[in-house]
Structures are given as C-alpha cells and as structure tokens.
Amino acid sequence: MPDLVLDYANCLSDRIGDEGLDPAHLEASLSAVAEHGEELDAMRAAGETAYRDLPFDPARSAHTKAIRRLVDDCAGTYDTLIVLGIGGSALGNIALQNALNPVTYNLLPDGIRPGPRLFVVDNVDPMLLGDILDFAETVDPGLSRTLVNVISKSGETAETAAQFITMRDVLINSLGDNAHRNIIAITDPSRGTMRSIVDAEGYRNLPVPDGVGGRFSVLSPVGLFSAAMCGIDIEALLDGAASMDAPCSRRDMTSNPAAMLAFLLIEFTKRGKPNHVLMPYCNALYSLADWYRQIWAESLGKQVDRQGNEVFAGATPIKALGTTDQHSQVQLYREGPNDKVIGFVDVRKLPRDLTIPTGLDVENLKYLQGVSFTTLLAAEKRATEYALVESKRPNFTITFPTLDAYYVGQFIALWEIATSYAGLMLNINAYDQPAVELGKQATFGLMGRPGYEEFNTKVADTLGPSDRVIPRNG
C-alpha cells in the first residue's frame, strides 16, 4: 500500500530564494536530526511517549476488543450519541467523524446512516447543549435511544463535569433507575473523580490509557469509541498509524517524513516564520486541522526550555481550507508579512467525483464543461502553490493516495511523531501544559470552589473595574 507523500521542494532556496532553506543547511543538519531520533527512541523505551504504542499490541488488542464489545452491545439500540468532552477529548472525535463520514451524516434517515447521529458537545455554551437536547427529545421523547458518552480522565474538567451533571440529571428524569445504562464513560481505569462516579453508578466504561496525554489520545478509546459507533473502520485507522511508525523512526531525515516536517517547520520558526498554516483541499479533512491546532500549539508553546531558561518557544498553527480560503486568506499569504509556512493537504483520488456537465452555451465557461471536480480542485491547488512560490512563500504538500481510515491514521501518527521531534528541536517539554493551570484555578475561584478563594481576589485586583470602555456607559 502506498504511503502519504510529503513534498517539500517549495521550502528550499532553489525554489523560493533567500526565503527558503539552503539544501546545504539541510545536509548539515542530518546528524543532529539523527541524534533527536536516538533520543526519541530512548524516551519511547522509558515509556515517555506511550501514545506511540497505541497502534500496537498489547494496547491495541485490549482497546479494540473492549470497544468492539461495547459497540456490539449497543448495536441497534441508539439513534443519537452525544459525546461530552473538550480539547483532546473532543477534537479527535470530531476530526474522525468529519473525515470519514459524509457531511450530511446526521441528516441521513435511521437505517441508511451507519450508526447513531453524533453530536460532540465541546463547550459549556447553554445554547449549544440546549439546542441538541431539544432535538434529541423531539426525535426520542423518552431518551431511551439516546446514548451519552462522557470523556474525562479525571472527571474534574469543569466544562465536561458541568455537561455531565446536566445530562445525567436529564437521563434520570427520563429513564429513572435505568439512566445509567445510557451513559458510557471513558476515564482513568483506576483513580479520580469520574472513576468513583463510574464505580458508584455502574456505567459501562473504557479506559483513558496511562501516560497518554489528551492531545495524543485520539487513537485510544477516547477517539475510537465514537468512531466505531458511527461505522468508521478503527482497525484501518490503527493499521495506518502503525504503518507510519517505521518510516518516522528512520535516522535519515530525507526518508523520515515526521523528522523532515518538524525540521522544516522549526527551522522556519527560527527564521521569522512561526505561523504554520494547514490548508486541506478537501472539506472532509478540515477538522483534522483543528486537531492539528491543538497538538502543535499546546505541545510547542512553552515559556521555558528543558533547562528552565526563558525561551517563549512555539509556533502558531492556523487552519485554512482550499479552495475556499483562496478567496479569503491567499491575498494575505502572498502579499502580507512573509511570516508563514503553508502546509497543503490534498487527496490524489477522492472516493467520489462529479463531472461538470456540458450543455451551457456560454463561451467563457466552456473550459469548465466536461471536466471533473477533482481536476478543477487539483488545478486550483497547483495554481495556488505556484502563486505562493512566485511570492517566495514557503509551502509543502502532504498527499493522501485516497481518503480513507488507513490514511487518516497515517496522517495522525505523522503529526504526533513530528510533534515529538519538534519538541526536541526546540528543546522544550512537548507533553505538559503548565499555562492552562492558572485559568483553571481562577475559574474555580470565581465559581466559589472551596480552597480557591484567593484567586477570586487576584482576578479582581488584576482586572479591576475598567474605565477604558466604549461606550463609556456600556
């Protein structure tokens, strides 16, 4: 089976002049990158990158068997699946669904749809949850055919906890003593607040594996259960991810797509191009750009390096969509500050095509008639690539041979491992998120949670009343 292809010719100085990387510099960096490979292997052996083991046994079989058992158990029982989670407990789920099921999935009638309708509620916006709840109650007044899947390692994430407490209550009001049967939890297998609730209430459950951080967890039960419920081939996803392991372990960067991707992006970051656009030419892949936004931003955005020196490292991931954003962002990408690297994603052969019919007798539009949509899409992408090169803007392309679960698995593994390389290249810890803590504590303070009172005062002291307001009486 062919692999994803990374073409980075448009990053080099022979294409884009001084704005590009000198091929000699690339040569000269080979040994350093090989050393990062050694270090990654050592980290893996020490269990510090447990995400890499997810596509392999024993983790893989344990997870897929448990998931399969639950999915079989649920077969034919539910028309609506509501996932409660946020960040790494939602972005992967959304990305898999949008990549591998039609955009009209939720609209398809029962029976045609390969699984329950899927809603991923990744916010505490009451209109979002309220509208979804209204809809669920309209199509399923007793909620007996509505399944809630709460995903939280600790159970303490405020947003997920708030959604969970609300949905649990709604189910109890509808289903009484049977409510627990309509909740499936994905949480820590042995400890934490959600674990206690699961044990006390008797929910069916799946594990968030040890040592796998939220943003690296999509190929665990966190991302795979909802995918499997909606008919996605999770074995193919894992096969694809597994197949990227050996290429991304090669010591020679010129044959290791993860090392090359990381090297290019971190080199450009150091040279004043810290804005990293991911721009699929395929609507289905657009949500994968949101998943990428998290893994790239949260892993690499770090104030201190591994020795504790202040570095304010990081790169800003930006999502864009081709051709759509040719009519929105490309003007800026070509003529604005040269501070970006554009990462195209395209698909060589989409599972479906349409031909633009002939028969409209308008001279100016004859050139489109009888041509396929994929031909036009490919021409638009190539034209944009050309226009960026003309403006000396670095860009690369990741090509999917086709759009299926196997290649989505490859894409996920590619970026996960690239993130690990990038962390070493920046000399930062890519696996923590210390800056998120202060906001959580301040939220607790503002919400009156015992033990966090000091933050209430701190927030008031820092933000105070503002007189910098328009209108002033607003």
Added chain:
Amino acid sequence: MPDLVLDYANCLSDRIGDEGLDPAHLEASLSAVAEHGEELDAMRAAGETAYRDLPFDPARSAHTKAIRRLVDDCAGTYDTLIVLGIGGSALGNIALQNALNPVTYNLLPDGIRPGPRLFVVDNVDPMLLGDILDFAETVDPGLSRTLVNVISKSGETAETAAQFITMRDVLINSLGDNAHRNIIAITDPSRGTMRSIVDAEGYRNLPVPDGVGGRFSVLSPVGLFSAAMCGIDIEALLDGAASMDAPCSRRDMTSNPAAMLAFLLIEFTKRGKPNHVLMPYCNALYSLADWYRQIWAESLGKQVDRQGNEVFAGATPIKALGTTDQHSQVQLYREGPNDKVIGFVDVRKLPRDLTIPTGLDVENLKYLQGVSFTTLLAAEKRATEYALVESKRPNFTITFPTLDAYYVGQFIALWEIATSYAGLMLNINAYDQPAVELGKQATFGLMGRPGYEEFNTKVADTLGPSDRVIPRNG
C-alpha cells in the same frame, strides 16, 4: 437600546506593562485618528465606501423590498435551499445562519424549522456537493422543493461557475422546462456572464450592488436573501448596522469603537503583534470569526502602500472559540511568542440558559451544582482574560448585550468600518485583492481555457518535477 461594548483596558501598559500601549501614546494619536476620520468621510462622499450606505435608504429599501417579494414568492414552496458561492458570497451567509439559528436548524422537521434547510456550498470538493445532492434527492426525489441560489457578481468565478453548471443540469434533468423556476441568482444588475445567463434563462434575481466588494457585501442581497429565507430578521440586522454608523464616525477615538479597534490592532501590528485572534465565548458567533478572517486578511494584506512602496503590510486573523480553545490554544497564547492580540467576544445575556442541576453527591463537583451555564461560561472567560494579563498578553473584549440580529448587525458594521480605518492607518488600499489574480490565471491555464496557455508553461517551469519527496517513490 444599549450598544456593543468594547473594553480595551487589557491593551494598555497600566495592565500589561511594556507589552501594552502607553495611555500617553494613545492621547498623542488622537489628532491623527481624527484626520483618518476626515479622510473616510471624504471617501464616503466620493462613493468609495458604498458598503456604508447599505443599511440606509435608498439602497436599503430597494434591497429589502426586492428580497421580501422573493421570499414571499417562495413561501411554503421549498424545503431545501442550496447556496452556491465562495468567499464574500458565502462567509457572510454562513455566519448569519450560525449566529441566529440553532445548531440543529437543518435537523428540525418541516413546519418547526422557520425556513428551508440551508446548505452553503463554498468549495468545489465533489464529496461536499455530492453528499448534499444525494441528501436533497433522498428527501425530495423530483427536486421540486429544492431551491438553488447562485451568488456571483461576474459569473466567472471558477468554483461558483462549476457548481452552478452542475446544479443547473441536475435541475433540468429533474424538472425539465421548469428548472429555471428553482434557481435564484444574485449577480450584477447590468453586465457580466451571469447576467447574460439570468436574462437568457429567465431566473428570478437580485442585485449585487455596484461598488460593494465581495467581503463588504453581507448586508446586501448577497447575505440577506438566504438569511431572510431562513427566518432571520434582516430589518433588525440593518437597524443594528445603521446604529453603528454615527458612533463609528466620531472624530474622538475614545468614543469611536471602530477607530479604537483599528488603532489598537494596527499599533500592535507595528510592535510585533501581527496575529489577531478573535475568540467568541459562544458557539453561535464562531462563524462570524470566519467572516472576520476574510475582511481583515484580504483588506489589509498588501505588498505596496498607496504610493506604491513595498511594505508587505497586513495582520493575520485567527479564529478561536472559548471555552473550547482554552484546552487547545491558550497554552500557546500565554507561553509562546508574545506576537498576538486576543479579541474576546462575549454575550452578556444569552437568549437561553441552562442550570447545572444539584443532586450528584461528589464533593469535588459541588461548586458547579445549582449554577447556570452562563455563569460558568463568564467565569471561564474572565479567568482566561486574567491569565493572559498575568502573562502580559494584550487582549480586548467586545460584549453583545444579547445575541440577536440587531447586535450581529452592529458587530458586522463595527468590523467593516474598523477595516476602513485600518487601511488608512496602514496607508494601503483596503478594497482590492491584486494577489488573487495570479492564482486565477494559473487555474485557467491549467484548465486549458483559451488565452491563458502561457500560465500552463509558467507553472510547469516554476514547480517542475520535484525530487524533494518522501517517500521518494511516492
């Protein structure tokens, strides 16, 4: 009626130290901004900012009457509305729909839904159009209750033309001689390729007004027709936009929200913070961030200034969503490079709230119980604001008194006029998009359109075959 409120206290040095703007500098800039106001007035008088007249008569009455007539004409006739457009002919339509109708709108049964299902097809991805077409044909096999709304000023935009030729053919195959009745065009009222087609085929149609560029056209028939079809109060939208005109015309920047917004963002751009995040704490407002991405990127991203000097001006608009992106981007926003300004958007009183119920006997989660979702959402936003200020990251907040069409209209006018100010502050032409041309010509060349053959060669010469590929045989 209260207005949108802009609070910019967290942009100033008394809050965030040297990373912020000195209030004295703000004082010192008042006269320059007042001069930009004079210039804007002169431009308006010369008809160079025709978008500003859209909420006022005679344009307003002419448009709303024509729209109302068509909407009445369509009442009860269509269950599905498919909009064909891209860029400024799609982003505003999507933003209005998502802001003002429930996230489940398309799922609601006929009769409960206040208008037809809405699909905005803003790409030439065959899976996107194919899936939507399949769905339309499933629920409406003869397509007699499916309305296509094609939006293109010239009719020559390749993506929209391709979709249109395809959908026109599908309708002819289903409806024969009546197909033209199921197409409504929004196009140039007097010239162009689409105008000729409209006249030849007898479509009902609405005008793209003269002098209003695509990204400034949402409050014209371009954005308003699909909104009105879906039950959105377009008079309230226009009332809101009209109400921002006087405040945004004030000479005193400290009482002019558009001038202040532009001044802050352009000052920060000049000081190494050219990344401008718009982060609504409200799912419904998230698509407005896509609309903002276009107007900010395409208007300000310019290689040359008004005197023709190379400046590579511009700022990179970035969309984010609270609270969701607290678990994805805020780590980077706090600890990464200090190159961003974060623009929060919140809603004082959402039209709907939910209360987190009591009754889950878990000590750690007691603090959430009995509290409303909007209280939690507000606490999360304030905590994030606090955390950013602690990290000396500039941020501001635009507050909607509530979420309705009036304030969405205010928000749109605010950013449109801010864009005009920002263009003057950067001394660039904010109303053209010269860099988009090359990609269009190259697409024509690659598609074999007569007259563009040279671009086929140019693309091949520039991009050539690549040997920078992993895997090499890929």
